[in-house]
Amino acid sequence: VFTKVYKEEQRKFMLNTYHKVLAVRHPVLRLISAYKDKFFDILYSQRHNEHIIETYRTAPVDPFSPYVNRPTWLEFMHFVLEHEKSQGDVHWMRYESLCQPCKHNYDSIIKLETIDEDVKDFLRF
Template sequence: MVGFDRLIFGQLLVLVVQGRYPWLEQVTRQEQLTRGCARYGGGARRIDYDQLDHVLVDHKHKMLYCYVPKVACTNWKRLLMVLTGTSSSSNLVDIPGSLAHADNSTLRLSQLDPPAVRHCLEHYTAFVMVRHPFERLLSAYRNKFENTYSQYFQLRYGRTIIRKYRHNATDSDLDTGTNVTFREFVWYVLEDGSANEHWAPVFDLCHPCSLNYSFIGRYETLVEDAAALLDMIGAPPIAFPFTRSSNTSHKLRTYFQQLSMDDIRGLYKKYEYDFRLFGYTLEDLLGFDLP
């Protein structure tokens, strides 16, 4: 009997990996979140409705999506435009990213009146997509400070970072804000906190201990989770874009070697709720987890 149980359990694990029973993985994620909120997140907290500006609404499919930058949110916003009829495109990647991020492309929960907000929170399927906190942080750095086209971030944040943390900065560095190092960026994040949504913790953006998320997706299983969610809400057949990996996870060790252990501990403390609530660890990066 024990052997039979192990066989059935093994078959179930295979099915989960294959994505044929994704709800089994959802049970694990929901339990992780519930335990984490009870132990670390202080349980449910009252939040003002104007704090829900990251929660997007699809009335047609009765769905709420809390978008998290650097977790495929551009493609999710494109998807919402199609689901809500804002766009008639049959190929999501044809929708310009600038249009997907425009304020009038999607409806925010914070734009509704209080009774409508309460109705949506009680009756709609709410979901959030998460990612390893350090991978997401590195992705934000590489996208906003290493890429030459992100002039806004270099001028808005880069010049401040260089002025504050680079003692031998040249006039050119101070004028353009380019060439911000990863360690300088981390120091800024540690000192100035959640200055921008691209590196603010999911805990601050989506209030996972206060809102009832019916579905928790992970960047690591993006394709499978997207298919499961679309099936769950009864969406029409639509292919969620599979974009080429930026290999951020493989570069994690290279970048984090620039940091001191104190830097890493500080970052872990800043994103601790995201680690604890969504089941991420530092095992792959450090070889051990922080207590």
């Protein structure tokens, strides 16, 4: 929650006076989106692909498969589960670590899957 952007005093003021909104997404949809976004994007994937493939690939992949040089979904899931805290990425970190909902007592929680309805309720405040 904006930990590096504002000084401690500013953060406290904002947390005590602003209406705090947490936008969430279903965990599986979030992981699918991260996988597509990160591992089908050449620039990002080059940094992680080799490590994930070397660590988690247990069987050879068809040389004509799109997964020859990128992790499969299963390899990605193994990586996420084993590295969620130490090498977490905001795209798959748990909300409890990323947004600290128990610590910050959000005023509203909106789901991206139902954002149209949730925003209507939120805007009534």
